[in-house]
Amino acid sequence: MRSAVCSPSIDLVVPFPRRLVAEKLSAAATGSPAPLSQEDLKRIAAHRAVDLVESGMVIGLGTGSTAAHALDRLGDLIRRGVLRDIVGIPTSKKTEAHARAVGIPLSDLDAHPFVDLAIDGADEVDPYLNLVKGRGGSLLREKMIEGASRRFVVIVDETKMVNVLGGSGLAVPVEVIPFCWKFTLGKLRQLFVGIPGFDLKLRTDNGDEKTPSVTDNSNYVVDLYFENGISGDLVEISDAILKIVGVVEHGMFLGMATSVIIAGKEGGVTVIERRGDRRIVAA
Numbered sequence: 001m002r003s004a005v006c007s008p009s010i011d012l013v014v015p016f017p018r019r020l021v022a023e024k025l026s027a028a029a030t031g032s033p034a035p036l037s038q039e040d041l042k043r044i045a046a047h048r049a050v051d052l053v054e055s056g057m058v059i060g061l062g063t064g065s066t067a068a069h070a071l072d073r074l075g076d077l078i079r080r081g082v083l084r085d086i087v088g089i090p091t092s093k094k095t096e097a098h099a100r101a102v103g104i105p106l107s108d109l110d111a112h113p114f115v116d117l118a119i120d121g122a123d124e125v126d127p128y129l130n131l132v133k134g135r136g137g138s139l140l141r142e143k144m145i146e147g148a149s150r151r152f153v154v155i156v157d158e159t160k161m162v163n164v165l166g167g168s169g170l171a172v173p174v175e176v177i178p179f180c181w182k183f184t185l186g187k188l189r190q191l192f193v194g195i196p197g198f199d200l201k202l203r204t205d206n207g208d209e210k211t212p213s214v215t216d217n218s219n220y221v222v223d224l225y226f227e228n229g230i231s232g233d234l235v236e237i238s239d240a241i242l243k244i245v246g247v248v249e250h251g252m253f254l255g256m257a258t259s260v261i262i263a264g265k266e267g268g269v270t271v272i273e274r275r276g277d278r279r280i281v282a283a
């Protein structure tokens, strides 16, 4: 079994960004302490990632509610002239529209096949920095762009951390072509037959198979559910899913993240870096 290797590490919690600390302190001084919301945490992680952006970089622009904070921050820094000559490569149509609205110049992988840095959220992160992504349906473009990136920085709040992928009980998405999707779903079912607590279903807009959710690539999504998380060799499982004709891509991002920025509700930010097969937890 080929599995991710994880070395022992020391957790080092770094201080909260100063501006937000000041805001929270002043709120406390006026007698109305505002607890950090999940949105605060997403913003903190996103801003921390955007600190890594330098003028002249080609940036992979992620999709989702966490990545949206990075787009806003990047747009703000470009508008203020702090960052220049940035090119953004959006991972979805939604991100493309958002990035345009905040003034980020855009291109694509055809024109810019090498991406300096990609910043994106995730649905789950395991201790080896393997991810589940695509609950927003953008997994294929995300995997293409993040796979072309020299650095792929994942931004999450601490609720996204799991011991095993699939362990949060939420879906592991698989993008499939619409042609005979029930046939492809059947093949996926066969692959995991006998696994206790396994289930799968077509993703729909309103619970009705007549209105399947459609991705930016005009495909459908089959959501896999693993009551106890995915057990076994993730690389073998990935290969087996991708071998099914009719499957386009799945939402497990194995060995792709170079670092994960985790915002914790206690006000700390933890950064986990991958160095080869080693995992380094640092500021």
Ligand SMILES: O=C[C@H](O)[C@H](O)[C@H](O)COP(=O)(O)O
Binding pocket: 062, 063, 064, 065, 066, 067, 120, 121, 122, 123, 132, 133, 134, 135, 136, 137, 138, 139, 142
């Ligand atoms: O397709 C959606 C993407 O993979 C998102 O990055 C992922 O779902 C995380 O989204 P959020 O930041 O909204 O939790």
